[in-house]
Amino acid sequence: MDSVQLLGYATFIYLAATFLYVALAIFRIERLGLFATALTIIGLLATSAGIGLRWVESYQLGIGYIPLTNMYESLVFFAWSIAVVYLAIEYIYKTRYLGAYVVSFAFLAMAYASFSAEFSKDIKPLLPALQSNWLAAHVITCFIGYAAFTIACGLAILYLIKKSSAGGTQENSPASEATRTNLAQLDIIIYKMIMFGFLWLTAGIITGAVWANSAWGTYWSWDPKETWSLITWFIYALALHARFTRGWDGTRMAWVALVGFLSVVFTYYGVNFLLSGLHSYGG
Amino acid sequence: MTSKENPIVDFFSSVRFALFIISLLVVTSIIGTILPQGQPLGFYIEKYGQANAIIIEILGFSNTYTSIWFKSLLLVLCLNLVVCSLDRVPQVLKFIKKDNLSADIAKLMRNKDKILFTSNGDKQTVETAIRAVLKQKNWKIYSKCNADFFLFFAEKSAWSRLGAYLVHLSILIIFLGALLGSAFGFKAFVMLPEGDETSEIYQRNDQQTPIPLPFKLRCDAFDIEYYENGMPKEYRSDLVALEGDKEAMSKQITVNNPFSYAGLTFYQSSYEPMSNQYTVELTKKSIAKEKNQARSMKKKLYAEPRKKHTWIDNQARFEIVETGKDGHGHGPYTIWFDDEMGEPAQLVLEDKKPLTIQRGEASYDIIVKQRYATGLQVVKDPGVWLVYLGFGLMLFGLYVAFFMSHRRLWISIQETGATLTLILSGSSNKNQAGFSKTLEDIATNLLNEKTLELRRI
Numbered sequence: 001m002d003s004v005q006l007l008g009y010a011t012f013i014y015l016a017a018t019f020l021y022v023a024l025a026i027f028r029i030e031r032l033g034l035f036a037t038a039l040t041i042i043g044l045l046a047t048s049a050g051i052g053l054r055w056v057e058s059y060q061l062g063i064g065y066i067p068l069t070n071m072y073e074s075l076v077f078f079a080w081s082i083a084v085v086y087l088a089i090e091y092i093y094k095t096r097y098l099g100a101y102v103v104s105f106a107f108l109a110m111a112y113a114s115f116s117a118e119f120s121k122d123i124k125p126l127l128p129a130l131q132s133n134w135l136a137a138h139v140i141t142c143f144i145g146y147a148a149f150t151i152a153c154g155l156a157i158l159y160l161i162k163k164s165s166a167g168g169t170q171e172n173s174p175a176s177e178a179t180r181t182n183l184a185q186l187d188i189i190i191y192k193m194i195m196f197g198f199l200w201l202t203a204g205i206i207t208g209a210v211w212a213n214s215a216w217g218t219y220w221s222w223d224p225k226e227t228w229s230l231i232t233w234f235i236y237a238l239a240l241h242a243r244f245t246r247g248w249d250g251t252r253m254a255w256v257a258l259v260g261f262l263s264v265v266f267t268y269y270g271v272n273f274l275l276s277g278l279h280s281y282g283g
Numbered sequence: 284m285t286s287k288e289n290p291i292v293d294f295f296s297s298v299r300f301a302l303f304i305i306s307l308l309v310v311t312s313i314i315g316t317i318l319p320q321g322q323p324l325g326f327y328i329e330k331y332g333q334a335n336a337i338i339i340e341i342l343g344f345s346n347t348y349t350s351i352w353f354k355s356l357l358l359v360l361c362l363n364l365v366v367c368s369l370d371r372v373p374q375v376l377k378f379i380k381k382d383n384l385s386a387d388i389a390k391l392m393r394n395k396d397k398i399l400f401t402s403n404g405d406k407q408t409v410e411t412a413i414r415a416v417l418k419q420k421n422w423k424i425y426s427k428c429n430a431d432f433f434l435f436f437a438e439k440s441a442w443s444r445l446g447a448y449l450v451h452l453s454i455l456i457i458f459l460g461a462l463l464g465s466a467f468g469f470k471a472f473v474m475l476p477e478g479d480e481t482s483e484i485y486q487r488n489d490q491q492t493p494i495p496l497p498f499k500l501r502c503d504a505f506d507i508e509y510y511e512n513g514m515p516k517e518y519r520s521d522l523v524a525l526e527g528d529k530e531a532m533s534k535q536i537t538v539n540n541p542f543s544y545a546g547l548t549f550y551q552s553s554y555e556p557m558s559n560q561y562t563v564e565l566t567k568k569s570i571a572k573e574k575n576q577a578r579s580m581k582k583k584l585y586a587e588p589r590k591k592h593t594w595i596d597n598q599a600r601f602e603i604v605e606t607g608k609d610g611h612g613h614g615p616y617t618i619w620f621d622d623e624m625g626e627p628a629q630l631v632l633e634d635k636k637p638l639t640i641q642r643g644e645a646s647y648d649i650i651v652k653q654r655y656a657t658g659l660q661v662v663k664d665p666g667v668w669l670v671y672l673g674f675g676l677m678l679f680g681l682y683v684a685f686f687m688s689h690r691r692l693w694i695s696i697q698e699t700g701a702t703l704t705l706i707l708s709g710s711s712n713k714n715q716a717g718f719s720k721t722l723e724d725i726a727t728n729l730l731n732e733k734t735l736e737l738r739r740i
């Protein structure tokens with residue numbers, strides 16, 4: 001079995017886990033949650049094995065690099081990061097009801113990686129500019145950040161759904177006490193994910209700048225991808241300040257998390273296909 | 284805010300204004316990524332029509348990120364940061380240095396997290412034991428004896444309240460570094476043929492303006508390595524810095540691995556095959572008669588086709604008679620070779636592949652290949668270390684701002700009749716849930732101290 005096949009199977013494991021989390025949310029049978037978590041862990045292990053195998057394969061081909069160098073590999077790592085961070089949340093907050101809104105993103109990333117015909121899954125040798133340890137550091141930090149923002153977005157969707165089903169956006173609606181504590185906790189997790197993501201995105205931008213400086217002697221050149229990562233960074237900086245100093249939370253913060261996520265998607269994906277620049281490794 | 288009297292300063296230092304400026308930066312940056320940058324007016328006219336093109340030009344959106352107003356926005360953001368911080372840091376410092384021992388019992392009871400105990404122990408022993416527990420957990424301890432109660436105050440990471448300001452400071456440092464780089468640095472370029480040296484480089488934007496180098500730079504070799512599928516694997520140049528005629532420093536550079544000397548850094552950036560120029564490497568191997576030792580001598584020369592070149596030391600003469608038919612001047616090459624030993628020889632050899640010819644006692648290895656010029660970006664950036672320092676500080680500051688908290692706790696000991704009443708309470712500026720646990724931990728520790736004879740109420 002090669003890494004592409006293995007990662008293809010991992011996709012289905014995440015799909016199954018997503019179904020179980022959805023079933024858990026609908027039928028509220030705790031045991032389903034246990035299976036869902038188990039499947040997510042298995043999916044994560046399969047993804048890890050896939051990444052490891054790909055690494056070995058690249059050495060067997062005489063190329064030898066950490067598999068984080070193209071669209072396919074970065075999507076897989078993205079899914080991996082989502083699963084890891086999600087499992088941490090599940091462990092820390094002792095709740096499985098968020099899974100449907102998060103693991104589904106891991107599945108989507110894997111499915112897009114595995115089944116899209118837009119980019120190649122071959123292990124190709126690296127162009128000279130990409131042969132740098134900073135590339136791995138850059139991709140890892142960026143995608144952990146993106147994963148956190150993705151989770152924030154998934155939870156923001158859940159927040160908005162819960163809020164509207166609990167009686168519109170009125171703060172003093174007759175929502176049950178339990179719903180309100182749930183919402184408050186969700187709000188906190190969203191905020192924490194944004195902070196966590198912001199730290200990693202910052203590290204991602206910095207490692208990118210250091211890399212560019214070691215390759216070209218310019219740490220910042222306003223290339224569209226760089227600029228979009230900065231735009232995303234600004235948007236989350238806005239979110240942090242609005243919350244910290246102007247008390248934005250709840251519904252407003254959920255919307256900010258959604259907008260931020262759109263900016264992440266554009267930075268990651270849109271720029272490669274809609275704008276031109278240095279980071280044309282999409283193809 | 285301290286400046287109630289001055290509404291302009293107030294507005295300028297407000298976070299609301301910061302949000303506004305950052306939003307403007309977001310919107311203009313987006314426009315800058317959508318509109319192609321740095322094109323001539325004609326390009327915009329063709330693409331967007333006359334009227335739109337003129338608007339784009341006037342507003343400076345053809346060079347968004349270098350336009351005056353974009354730089355001004357960044358500057359205003361920095362000023363905003365400075366004013367805002369000058370406004371707030373003193374208050375934060377005051378809070379950090381605050382006398383927390385002036386708290387009274389009522390204040391302790393107002394904290395959300397509080398745990399009450401009674402004890403039958405002796406007051407002195409209880410004090411000592413509490414001090415020991417706190418000390419063991421690395422709390423910074425203060426204490427005070429009031430008229431009717433004894434008070435401990437303990438805290439951790441008070442300075443972490445400055446985390447956000449470390450981040451803000453780091454932004455200023457990065458801007459300062461960038462400014463320093465653009466004021467005192469430059470970006471230049473030089474195309475340096477293999478075997479040549481130069482003491483001049485050229486302004487990157489206009490290749491005519493020379494910049495003198497304080498030393499001489501020589502390129503000993505340039506080479507491209509390919510993968511099996513034909514993709515380039517590595518571009519590399521052997522560079523030497525010369526002070527006078529002495530080799531001061533040398534390095535083989537590749538794309539991610541530049542050469543720094545005397546404040547300048549040389550980056551592998553491009554290359555160019557030189558027309559009608561070939562690099563020839565001759566290696567003569569001979570056996571020295573008396574000692575029976577192998578000796579080898581090397582010579583590298585740059586040859587033009589149909590011209591005789593001489594390796595004087597060995598009286599060897601060499602000519603490229605004909606170059607390849609592939610149109611790029613690569614091999615196979617037909618060469619002519621002669622030395623003291625015997626008849627001249629005419630041979631055919633492949634590009635970059637060594638060929639050995641026997642000449643009496645000696646043999647020659649011959650390699651012929653295209654001569655290249657290596658394209659080097661030359662950067663002087665005296666601000667980059669500041670930028671990197673800012674990067675480091677930013678990451679550290681973010682960690683502090685997000686994940687560290689200033690935790691404060693008080694323990695009061697009151698004599699009520701024959702028993703002691705203890706109040707343990709405290710607060711944290713972040714992660715209140717985590718702090719509740721910390722307080723519970725301390726309570727457990729205290730209860731485990733047998734000498735305290737504590738009971739929780």
Ligand code: HEM
Pocket residue numbers: 234237240241244245296297298299301305360363364367371444446447448450451454681684685
């Ligand atoms: C893009 C630039 C900026 C970045 C990346 C940034 C970053 C941060 C961060 C990470 C925090 C901590 C937030 C938290 O703990 O949740 C913070 C807090 C804050 N920022 Fe900024 N900031 C920026 C610009 C500004 C500007 C221009 C102002 C000027 C008004 C400002 C005012 C504040 C204030 C007042 C706080 C609260 C500080 C406190 O803890 O007392 N920020 N900032």
